[in-house]
Amino acid sequence: MTVNLSIGRRAFLTGSAGFLAVSFLMPSDLFAQTADAPELPGDLADHPMLSAWIKINADQTVTLMIGKVELGQGSVTAVAQVCAEELVVDFGRIKVIAGDTRLSPDEGTTAGSQSMPNCAPAVQQAAAEIRQILRNLAAEKLGVAADGLTMADGTISAGDKSVTYWDLVADLQLEVEATGTAPLLPIAEHKIIGKNVQRIDIPAKMTGVPIFVQEMAPEGVRYGAVARPPTYKAVLTGVDLASIEAMPGVEKVVRNGSFLGVIAARQEQAWAAANALSAAAQWDVVSDLPGHDGMAEWLKTTASEEKEWLNTIAADAPAAASTHEAEYYRPYHMHGSIGPSAAIAQMGEDGTMTVWTHSQSVWATAAAIEMLLGLEEGKVHAIHTEGSGCYGHNMADDAAADACLLAREMPGTPIKLQYTRAGEHQWEPYGSAMVNKVSANLDANGDIIGWEHHVYSTPHGTRPGGNAGRLLSGRYVDPPFPMPEIKDGGPPNFSSTRNGLANYVFPGEKVVTHFVKDMPLRVSSTRGLGAYANVMAIEQFIDELAVKAGADPLEYRLRYLKDDRMRDVLTRCADAFGWGTFEKKRNTGRGIAIARYKNYAAMTAVAVEVQVTPRNGLVRVLRAVAANDSGHMVNPNGISNQIEGGLIQSLSWTLKEEVKFDASRVLSTDWASYPILTFGEVPPVELVLIDRPGEPYLGTGESAQGPTGAAVANAIADAIGVRMRRVPFTPDRVKAAIEGA
């Protein structure tokens, strides 16, 4: 039996280095910075030192240090592929240190499908520069011209003479800045980029080798749990700690303002004590939430910041022959990680708080925890350790903060904390509920003269960002940390209005956001932010206009879709689906939708066939087809996994999911009260991946969410002639819509 009793993985990784940093005078032209030096790609611009990214080790391995982390999206493997390719070493030599605040370059948050666009090009250029340095070193050593050298898996040869990277380590000086001038390998020579290299993290996960923070059990570990208030705005007025301290296994009960926590010998004992603590405490409760059924109205009527992002509607636009308008609603959605968030924290003798966390933003979260604990800058050492898939800002950062709050009370002892299912379901920051109102002026042929889109949303971004006021427990400690003001994101990424501007070219288009700063429920970044609702609204509305015009929805879209790559994605999706030969049967229908994520990133089209049972309103998705262009593909299998996964998750959001809440608290506490898609409901999915060698890496992870939901809504309308405008499309809602039609 192999049992790993310590958090030894990092130590193993970092301890394997035989790196020697010996000063060596390089030919000056190698790192001469001229006024017209090329711009460094991606995050290399912020961290130009080659030594920040890559170490060549005497033990014949390469250490790749990156700030982007593995969340289950596979991008760490793809970045390692890019590194191995450009460095010309076998993939197996690459060892990755991802998201360690003391060892990796700070690349900010791993989010927004940004790992491939920002991290991969940085690593690629850094590796190319190191390859060039090694080549020049080898030329000098072998006494030949650099041009005549060949390179293969770390060996540089000229005829029968050769030298290896590992021989050159002692002379290798990477404490230099990237020049941006080292050429990348020609794409025709690629052997690793574009290949389905297996993910480096999957074997451990499938065989029970500890890799998740939830699996780590350091020597002497104790378990923590937090007793949350009954509602968001509750204030603790009294509690008897003595009865809790007497419970089995309890070693410490912590009260700090309205924050209550326990440390126990076992996790179940900590949870039991925390439950008892919640029940024993007296709270002042505020009941002022609109409830899930009142949320759409609340969004439209609450004070908001209004911002017009685009208005190309000409004053002299032709008069409309007809108009059409529609209103759509998406409820709060959960990230719903299968593994509730967890962390391990330990207060060291030197005053350093070390925390193993699956946070997407280890640097900013470490800074927020320093503020929470009143520690000096740099005193929290955060080490990214994998967790369950997060799909955005879930409770990873809160777990890290809570583990630290407890670990401070027991210096030297590692404190492990994992939330309960209800603890995660009720307290995570959800994807914001949104209302979209779209209207259009049409000419006599049903063609669009003017298009107007109003987006109503609460915030989408409340990540810690270095501020304790954005950690859940920061609200409850004494004194509480106020939530810093939240701004809505503008172009090019946007947040509420992400994908609010259509990908189509209309004669006139107006887009206005009504940003509601108040947050009835806690919210933050959830896969795609506003893009899911905005794409759903745009791609349903254009479908409604096509039906109104008596046009084929595919043909109607192509009237306004001018971008060649998007047209290619849409038509290839339709072809693979068999759009032109589709035979409609009773109560079945087809639907299609497309979006370019963030209007500049990956392009995804989705087509689905659904069957609706009018008797009970049940919608079954019979099959789905997706076409995707993510630019130059580094790992096609990884892209297919992300597109199919995003599609299936979006089916789940669209058909089943809504966070339920009343005037004071969240009612969705488990998988029975917040059901998600199951094996029996998942359709076969066919994928068309379009490779664009030489084009930028566009990222993939979030691009399927919006098109999938809209395709389902459009297919339901095609099947039964009823337009569903309120997510989720549960049997009761569909049945009611059929009966009301």
Next chain:
Amino acid sequence: MLTFKLNGQEVSVDAPDDASLLSIQTDDLHLAGQKYGCGLSQCGACTVMLDGDAVRSCQTKAQAAVGRSVTTLEGLRENGAPSRLQQAFIDEQAAQCGYCGSGMIMTAQALLDRNPTPSESDVRAALNGNLCRCGTHNRIVRAVLRAAEEA
């Protein structure tokens, strides 16, 4: 003291009477395979085999294992290498985050032990109580069918 067979070896654990099988595997034996997911038998992340049956270890008292045989994800390895089913999951890249994977593999192994040639619908039915949030369902089904074919 609770004594049972774990992955073929007898183990004894000193744990509270009401401890779950999941908690002694994680807190006492420091096994990595089974995961806490919901504590309510709703998600399947904690699935292990008890005398060959797939059970939810979060809702199974450790006492229930006394004198019986428990198999976890670690116990499927063959001489340290991935088992055929584990290898099929790796070959199909049947994971995104992979947190649910252990429960999927244990549930699927219990199925294959009883039905070595399952149909696709058999596999979907067997796994219907196991939740995956990443949307890897179809790859997981392919991995189980692949392991069956290669047997």
